[in-house]
Each structure stands twice: as structure tokens, then as C-alpha cells.
Amino acid sequence: QQQVKQSPQSLIVQKGGISIINCAYENTAFDYFPWYQQFPGKGPALLIAIRPDVSEKKEGRFTISFNKSAKQFSLHIMDSQPGDSATYFCAASKRATGNQFYFGTGTSLTVIP
């Protein structure tokens, strides 16, 4: 059972455009929601993360929007650049029980110059 569902599977955006990736979760006990970025041949790297008591978090061109009642959160990449082309994973965890993270299936983002 996939505890975190992610869409779309792939995304093609023009340079300068906005990339939007969506995730939904089931377990209301989750209290930490990070997004990871992975380039080919590399391990995932933390991009940005949010707590459920915050509805939005922005770091540079990257913004997480969080809707607790809908159990959904999304990543927005503003002014997308070719260097942003990578696979993005959302994740969720229950901090009290350790570092067991539940990941979405990933979104392959391609930014066309």
C-alpha cells in the first residue's frame, strides 16, 4: 500500500515556467514532509521540508504548499531552469518513531531551454 501518492510521473516545462508536483498521504500521524531532488547517478538530496503546522514554506525558487485537511502537499518550482531537470520525490515520516520515511514514486522533471 503506497502511503504517499505522487503525481505526475513526468513533467516537461519550458525554461522560466512553473513546475508543480503534487503529493497526497493517508496517515494523519505523519508530521514531517520533505522533498528530495535526485540527479542521475546520485543519491537523493533534501531540497525543502515542511511541518504540518505551517501552510507554506518558501526557499528561493522552491515553495511547499501544505493542506492538512486535504492531506495533500505540493512543490512549486518558480522560474524553472534546465539545471532543475531531475527526479523529485516527496516523503513523509512520523518523527517520534525514528527515520522511517515513506516516499512517493517520483516525478521526472525536464526543463526545456
Next chain:
Amino acid sequence: KAGVTQTPRYLIKTRGQQVTLSCSPISGHRSVSWYQQTPGQGLQFLFEYFSETQRNKGNFPGRFSGRQFSNSRSEMNVSTLELGDSALYLCASSLWVAGGYNEQFFGPGTRLTVL
């Protein structure tokens, strides 16, 4: 500060064999987690070790096992390999702080191919 290192980076085995993968966490990190990454399933949690004890375990068969040493280095073992075990195995370490938002740092992974 050195990142998470994993050895070997690539491995080819045949069905029925067993394999041991190694992970050295970032210095000072006591939590080490293992994930299996495949194109269809994404990242699936295998287990987490903290201070030499398995703290969490994912939904994988008993053929998958692990351990952590006193220096926080960790190994995972897969016995009786099956074709479906072909995957990228990722190790992640974290500076565990109770109640905190603990970032996980991933290694580059070990690419296992089972023939």
C-alpha cells in the same frame, strides 16, 4: 565533512547467491537507514538502525537483514538473491535528535544486478 559513503558502487550477482553492502555514515550520525530504489516502486524503506539496534523495519522478507557496528557503520545482507532484488540500494544517515526534524543524508547507492 565527508558525506555518506557506500561500497561497492556496483555489484553483479547470480540468483541464489548472497550479498553484503556497506555504508559509512557521516561522522557523528548514529541513525542509518537503508532503502531499495527501483523504477516501478520508487524508494522503499528496508530498515533503520540506531545505536546498533534495529529501530524500524519495512515490509521486506527475512532474506534482507542488516546490522550496525559501534562506530555507526552499517551493513545490509541479502541472502538467496532473486532477479527482483536488482535495484539501487541507498543508505542514509541522520544526526538523530529526539523530537527534532532530522534531515537524512543519502549516499550514492550500490547498484545491484542479479542475473
